[in-house]
Amino acid sequence: MDAGISFWQAMTLSSILGWVLASSVFDLTRRVRALTQPWVTRRVIVDTPLILGLQWIQHRFLDDMFSVLSCIVSVPFYTGFLPLLFWSGHGKLARQMTLLMAFCDYIGNSIKDMISAPRPSCPPVRRVTATKDEKENAMEYGLPSSHALNTVCLSGYLLHYVLNHGVQNDGVAIAVGFSLVFALVMLIGIGRIYLGMHSLIDVVAGIIFGLVILFFWLTVHGYVDDFIISGQNVTSFWASLSFLLCFAYPTPEFPTPSFEYHTAFNGVAFGIVSGIQQTYFHFHHERVPHIFSQELPILIFLGRMLVGIPTILVVKFCSKAIAKWLLPVMCNTLGIPIVSSCYVPALRGSDSSKSKSHDKQMGFLQKVTSLFPQKAYDVDTGIRFLQYAGLAWSVVDLVPSLFSHLNL
Known part of the structure; x- marks a missing residue:
């Protein structure tokens, strides 16, 4: 455990440090924003009639239903739910979903603040913010929709976990699982538009980025878990990674709460990794x-x-x-x-x-x-x-x- 830093660890930290230096020297965030922000802004304006058409059927029941759905796939909900998952004995699922949540939060908010594209204009769009969390979300930039991105990633990973640790080779169960995940993603996407929080381009981008992140995570999650459980320099590497990620985060056009959310989940990921690395064989192994x-x-x-x-x-x-x-x-x-x-x-x-x-x-x-x-x-x-x-x-x-x- 006291061996020196491995090649892949050095490459990972060096790559992030290289990005920090390159983005600073060449002003990469501003250049990317100059290329993408005008196009996304035009798409948000073009999508406004679609939002108004969907909101034409407004009803108190729809307001409440979509607000509740937004709450149960929000960051505060997962923050409260994940500790219970750890204490229920499902340690592998809990740590994987926690790290995936942190990863989604960082990537999604980084893209948001890099592009700095607006949400649908209110008015004419009616914006429903039933909770304090939704009011804070409205202060962030629009693309991509974090709710859509997180729902794709976390429900997709949960489905993958259930199918691989429960009902295997059952065509009906697989079809039902995929149908439920698809329905949830669609409802969340429609709800974000109905509530006036996002335009169609935001939701579509959230789903696309979510699928990319989910595919990547399903490729590497086994290696990540093995590293946390029995790797070398786990705590020191993750501390260095967390430190560099703070500086790698893009500066938005105007301040938003997104960086605060990233910092919180960055801390959560570090606390989980350092704790699991020390106590896995006592409290979190597969036989608990x-x-x-x-x-x-x-x-x-x-x-x-x-x-x-x-x-x-x-x-x-x-x-x-x-x-x-x-x-x-x-x-x-x-x-x-x-x-x-x-x-x-x-x-x-x-x-x-x-x-x-x-x-x-x-x-x-x-x-x-x-x-x-x-x-x-x-x-x-x-x-x-x-x-x-x-x-x-x-x-x-x-x-x-x-x-x-x-x-x-």
Whole structure:
């Protein structure tokens, strides 16, 4: 486990670093946006009559139905559902869907912010935002539809998992499974248009990107799982990957919440990977009891929920509090200029250059970091990352340890 970094790990990190440097030097994000944004914007305008035609049949029942469907395939729903999947004994499915969710979120939001294409104009389009999550979604760019992309990937992977771990070689079950997934994707796509959240081009792009990502994931998911379970340098590699992905993320034309969502899921992925790598053979191997079995009846599972949910919420709060104290201290020690948009009031809008010491007063680390461009970094990114990394780690490490001690 202490062997040096492997060739594929070095190639992966080098490729991402190369993209970061190339996009900075050649301004690739702006160039891609200049090529794609005008065409997508025209398509959104062309699709407006289609949206208005669909909304002509508006009804309270349709508003509620499509809003509920949007909620059950949203990021907050998966965030609440995945811990329960871990505690139910289905560890492989849970970790694969968590990593796939993080991957979908990163790719989808990166494309959104790179193209920076608008959502359908409201008015004339009627936009239905029944929840706080939907109101935040409306602040993001449009293409591709994250709901359509995530539904294709996660329902498609769930179908693949069920068919390979349950009913095999059953033509009827396969046909029913594909029909249900197809119907769900179509309903989500129509719902996003009906609710005024997306145009047709957004939904079509979400489905296409979702199919590409799903095909890629089905190709590599076995290798990813083997690496997490028994690979070398797992935690250090994933920490480096998470760090580089923050810098590889494209800068949108105007700020949106998309980067915040990526940071949170980036932290979740790191917490899951680091926790699983340490505790797989204790709590997450293939022989652990599954829910509804004799070893894990429903009452025991409910006991796990009563213990686990408050525990991860406490860990999330503590992780955030520790990160809010620790990161500013570390950055100040290293001489890294920082600001905070919401988490640390004392750093909001602060001019870090005013607090710089003269070179003769600086320590060695500060002198080293002063050689780099003195851009003020938003410390909230690191705080959010550590907060959700702590939450995810507690799901797969701390909480199962409690279950073990409590015989749950």
